[in-house]
Amino acid sequence: MKRANGRLVVLDGVSSAGKSSIVRELLYFNKTYKGIAIDDYGNPIFLEQQKNPVPRDGFLSKLGAAEQKMFHEISQLLATGQNIILDTVLAGLQGIESIERNLKFLNPFNGILILIYCPLGILVQRLLARNKKAREQNRPEDERTLTHALQQFSVMYKRREHHNEVVLGQLSKKEVLDACHEVLPEFKGDEDVFANFKAKILQNLGLLDNETMPITTRIPYNFIVSTAQRSSHDCALIIESYLKERK
16 A cells, blocks of 8 residues: 555544535635545445345445445545545444444544534434435435434444543433434334334444433544534634644
């Protein structure tokens, strides 16, 4: 693998947390960066899967190949000295396995890992609004499934157990169950599968036997920005200031 001379900034977060809007603002502030998004590589495969479904293993294999193509292009660009902002979801479709695979690629480049955090309740409302707009505009490539978003959320975050772990906020079982209720239509009446899905989400988040808890990140980040009460512009300004301090 070629030595990285460019700077790699990774914006990680659940789908619709606000990453893409923040990246657009960052690229406006700083022309030395090139933006790369996992969606540009994965969306064509998702659309093809909707039209011509293949077994899950084949689908994941195609996504893996697209992911590797993106990583290869990033590696080549960094080797030329190009600075990159990567808009991605490290948790992907395979949870911890996806996170570990993505970090294995990113670690040699000593990238700056930034979390774009959005509380679950706000995230669900954004996803519902996003999907409604996509359907109205006949843009299926802009839709995101709530099922995947909830899976990503349950893998990226966990119960805070140690005093040195950052507290992102409080998460309640009711909030998770309300989010699961919005997901129910995606299961098309398969109540058993839905029940297993809901139990898995609660288990991942540590809410099977708890009504509420403080949550933290499952992996360490260099910097965290919440989009709950900030505009994309303000979030980008905060990140740009942080990146200047890191130089």
